[in-house]
Amino acid sequence: AQTVTQSQPEMSVQEAETVTLSCTYDTSESNYYLFWYKQPPSRQMILVIRQEAYKQQNATENRFSVNFQKAAKSFSLKISDSQLGDTAMYFCAFMKPSQGGSEKLVFGKGTKLTVNP
Amino acid sequence: KAGVTQTPRYLIKTRGQQVTLSCSPISGHRSVSWYQQTPGQGLQFLFEYFSETQRNKGNFPGRFSGRQFSNSRSEMNVSTLELGDSALYLCASSRGQGFNEAFFGQGTRLTVV
Numbered sequence: 448a449q450t451v452t453q454s455q456p457e458m459s460v461q462e463a464e465t466v467t468l469s470c471t472y473d474t475s476e477s478n479y480y481l482f483w484y485k486q487p488p489s490r491q492m493i494l495v496i497r498q499e500a501y502k503q504q505n506a507t508e509n510r511f512s513v514n515f516q517k518a519a520k521s522f523s524l525k526i527s528d529s530q531l532g533d534t535a536m537y538f539c540a541f542m543k544p545s546q547g548g549s550e551k552l553v554f555g556k557g558t559k560l561t562v563n564p
Numbered sequence: 565k566a567g568v569t570q571t572p573r574y575l576i577k578t579r580g581q582q583v584t585l586s587c588s589p590i591s592g593h594r595s596v597s598w599y600q601q602t603p604g605q606g607l608q609f610l611f612e613y614f615s616e617t618q619r620n621k622g623n624f625p626g627r628f629s630g631r632q633f634s635n636s637r638s639e640m641n642v643s644t645l646e647l648g649d650s651a652l653y654l655c656a657s658s659r660g661q662g663f664n665e666a667f668f669g670q671g672t673r674l675t676v677v
């Protein structure tokens with residue numbers, strides 16, 4: 448079974464600075480997807496960024512980028528120019544394509560990020 | 565377009581009762597997944613429905629069940645509620661074919677007393 452580990456329960460960063468959230472995963476699959484989701488106090492899970500395992504290029508979405516190391520099974524999220532609105536729980540998630548197309552996300556325990564003014 | 569809608573937002577139930585939660589997916593989405601979120605266990609997959617059929621199931625007891633209607637709306641039911649069922653229940657919808665982004669609702673906060 449796949450597992451996702453986020454080793455940093457809490458982190459804080461000053462506004463406008465850069466922060467990196469860590470995630471490692473365990474799988475024997477070669478084809479899969481990785482995601483970072485953000486859950487603000489409103490509780491709604493919002494997709495921040497995704498990475499297909501077959502792509503060597505790291506995904507980037509505006510201020511958010513990932514460092515995907517497939518051999519090391521590592522998938523970290525870098526947030527540049529941190530903003531107060533980035534304060535939230537961040538979850539790393541894994542999904543493998545399955546026969547029949549079933550989509551099941553396996554989540555890490557989350558990292559609570561606080562951006563300080 | 566409208567997002568994923570979950571009702572009700574909050575519920576308080578007594579041990580032994582049963583509860584039904586509802587999820588209306590984004591228009592055009594045929595897959596609905598349910599997740600349980602607790603402080604201790606984090607986010608855990610309950611089940612996924614696609615075109616009215618359960619396509620995948622997590623490791624939860626049979627007290628947890630679900631169904632999907634022809635309009636893709638889904639319900640999950642928990643019978644004989646236990647204190648440990650207190651959680652945030654999240655629903656996610658996607659197109660369901662090929663790789664697609666899952667969009668989440670705001671969840672239903674269930675408290676069992």
